[in-house]
Amino acid sequence: MNGLVFRGIRDIRYEPVPDPRIEAPDDALVRVRLAGICGSDMHVYHGREQGLDVGTVMGHEMVGDIVAVGSAIQRFRPGQRVGSPFTTNCGGCFYCRTGLTARCECGQLFGWRQNGKGLHGMQAEFVRVPKADSTLFAIPEDVDDREALLLGDVLPTGYYCAARADIDSQSVCVVLGCGPVGLMAVAAARYLGCQTIFAVDSVPDRLSMAAQFGALPLDLHKDEVAASIMRHTDGRGADAVLEAVGSPQAMRLAYELVRPGGVISTVGVHTESGFAFSPAEAYDKNLTFRIGRCPARALLAEAMQILRAFREPIRANFTHELSLSQGAEGYRLFDEKREGCLKVVLRP
Ligand SMILES: NC(=O)c1ccc[n+]([C@@H]2O[C@H](COP(=O)([O-])OP(=O)(O)OC[C@H]3O[C@@H](n4cnc5c(N)ncnc54)[C@H](O)[C@@H]3O)[C@@H](O)[C@H]2O)c1
Ligand SMILES: [Zn+2]
Ligand SMILES: [Zn+2]
Known part of the structure; x- marks a missing residue:
């Protein structure tokens, strides 16, 4: 063959x-x-x-x-x-x-x-x-x-990402990456009742797709992503960040965007040897962090x-x-x- x-x-x-x-x-x-x-x-x-x-x-x-x-x-x-x-x-x-x-x-x-x-x-x-x-x-x-x-x-992986983010109808959620997995994470967050979902990427077609799934698109290169999220949350940050990229830059951004007491749920495949935030930074935000391969x-x-x-x-x-x-x-x-x-x- x-x-x-x-x-x-x-x-x-x-x-x-x-x-x-x-x-x-x-x-x-x-x-x-x-x-x-x-x-x-x-x-x-x-x-x-x-x-x-x-x-x-x-x-x-x-x-x-x-x-x-x-x-x-x-x-x-x-x-x-x-x-x-x-x-x-x-x-x-x-x-x-x-x-x-x-x-x-x-x-x-x-x-x-x-x-x-x-x-x-x-x-x-x-x-x-x-x-x-x-x-x-x-x-x-x-x-x-x-x-x-x-x-x-990609469907169960998007769901796994959203399901482990402790979101409900009141949550402000950010999805990083609008590839096939990130888009399914948007769909899953909607399915779980989340009303406010920001979706971040730098590819215009992918951002439009995210909007079709009901997300508010933010362009990494054009929009002030962090400022937009802070504005929307009285300066706190997002309740949940769903990371569907798999890079240290995205992981760092997830940390910057999540509020104290919030959740980062990541399904991006990470091959780096260290975290993009330190134990001290995680402590200072009372962070809940979930990562791994989707079952x-x-x-x-x-x-x-x-x-x-x-x-x-x-x-x-x-x-x-x-x-x-x-x-x-x-x-x-x-x-x-x-x-x-x-x-x-x-x-x-
Ligand atoms: N955990 C699992 O079981 C599992 C299963 C399937 C896929 N994955 C992983 O999920 C990730 C996404 O998969 P995919 O098929 O959607 O890939 P993809 O490469 O199509 O999508 C990644 C998207 O992230 C965007 N991006 C890059 N840097 C960014 C940043 N800093 N902030 C926001 N967006 C950024 C890219 O433009 C791209 O659209 C990959 O890491 C993949 O390996 C994991
Ligand atoms: Zn895969
Ligand atoms: Zn077994």
Whole structure:
């Protein structure tokens, strides 16, 4: 088969790779209908996140059809249309039982191989899914392929970010980053009842999208972001800052914008070794800080509800569909945010 392979920084190639096959009784083999490019792929693409083996198939967002199952699989059979979270999970360990499926004791991240171990990704014609009974989910008929692809990553991640921010109808909330994840965080904050949501980015198209989800857009380069938030809160700062960027600059801005006693909830992938604020600064603001990988599989029901509540603006997120063979161009488009690029999907 062919897949998009990591060859080095800013070097993704469409190449022949070995066909995946059933290796364990709890595996399933899925033929990919659509694969997505995620902001997390960009950390590897730019070399901010290191350690990925050259030759790894990229990607962790897909929707596809089951083509084969191992002998222990009970919930799925060939022909079923399925989605997948970006990590596998066993369903039985402490973390899976308590809703933190992203930290399953034997969980693996799709598209992450290091020192010869790990899983190939989903930007390929086929993908092997371990622990398939507890990892994969069937897709209802009324949910199309593009929508289904969001259910495995950006929708639950946006929800996770908002759900951990202690927001209610009275909260003033700021979302940093209006990429696909930040936009879903705006939708989720609305879904949770929040009325006042500022959305910050520097890309005009993305700010307009945030407005379509009901946020008040603030341009990082043109508007006085901090002054606007302070003006709106009698000089206190925001009750909650939802960080969906994944950079030390954004983390610092989150700290500047949050009020004493407020919450920073971040889902941006952080690869730096220190915090953008000190323990003393956190103490001085009585800060609550939440961070980490989204347990997407455990949040499927909430993600589905947000999808159904925001269908129209969510559909407008899909700005580019290319064939998988044009994947390298898809990475460049998404990276450079050319042609209003917001979400790129690739069709094998
Ligand atoms: N925690 C998880 O489980 C999880 C899951 C999916 C994605 N992520 C992470 O979420 C983040 C966002 O993903 P995405 O797909 O939306 O990526 P993206 O790159 O499309 O979006 C990031 C946005 O942030 C904007 N931005 C950059 N610096 C900023 C700043 N200082 N203030 C405000 N906005 C700024 C950019 O213009 C861009 O629009 C990434 O770090 C990604 O790795 C985490
Ligand atoms: Zn992702
Ligand atoms: Zn587990």
